Amino acid sequence: MKIGELSRATGTKIETIRYYERIGLLPAPARTAANYRSYGGAHRARLAFVRHSRELGFTIEEIRSLLDLSDHPDRDCGEADRIASLHLEQVEGKIAQLTLLHDELSRIVGRCRGGLAGDCRVIEALGDHAQCRGTH
Amino acid sequence: MKIGELSRATGTKIETIRYYERIGLLPAPARTAANYRSYGGAHRARLAFVRHSRELGFTIEEIRSLLDLSDHPDRDCGEADRIASLHLEQVEGKIAQLTLLHDELSRIVGRCRGGLAGDCRVIEALGDHAQCRGTH
DNA sequence: CTTGACCCTGTAGTGGCTATAGGGTGCATA
């Protein structure tokens, strides 16, 4: 498989694949006579793992650890669970924060009744945190 | 007010204040004989506006437009409302996306029962998007 | 034999800061 095919097969941009190789997330594949990268099924599975983990919001370093575990089936699984649980907590925190933010924002947006910027409640509210109800 | 005082007064790091000046969000203040920046109430209010807007998730460019409106009280307020509404939509989108992600993650995390990485359901699920229920 | 799709390397840019290096200033204390 050439890089373009791998790209289409996994929905990953070519530059991103090369980037993952450069930072050591994917192993350097064999090369054809024309110096083109040549991938097999294992590469594809590994890239799918990386993409799926990225879609789920894991950082590159977390993925590095997860791949390392995946490469050593004799190790304890607890580490993978620890990484994923920690990440889940962070996602929950982020949702909570965004929800607070959403509430303030919709209160602010709801105040606009048209008119001139000088009388604008939206601009006024942005300059004055004291008008907020929650803590964001 | 010296930069350190403005920093403490607004909860903004000194480097960040200088950064905002460099990119043109804050006007360059007067300087003392020792070339120290010297701020007044207007600077402080403007920085508060910027910080509050950043806390609410507006980008620097959005804030630039909002400040521009705030500087021209004779303009129409609709633009401010448009920026804020658009941003609110983006926040809603982000929350929805994070919620999907949260659901998949918690399903994945719940599967771990200890043991070896080779049998790990967490690692398996990360490699196989087909195990997911929703679209993230 | 040229066109166009594909591939290569290397480097710079994105946003929004944050950190560091290498210096100057101002005031209190020994």
Next chain:
DNA sequence: TATGCACCCTATAGCCACTACAGGGTCAAG
């Protein structure tokens, strides 16, 4: 008077996870 210390200055590089060039090579079809 010297010295320490907190504060200030500029300029530049680093962070994350890509993304976008520039400038070139390869290969099959028409």
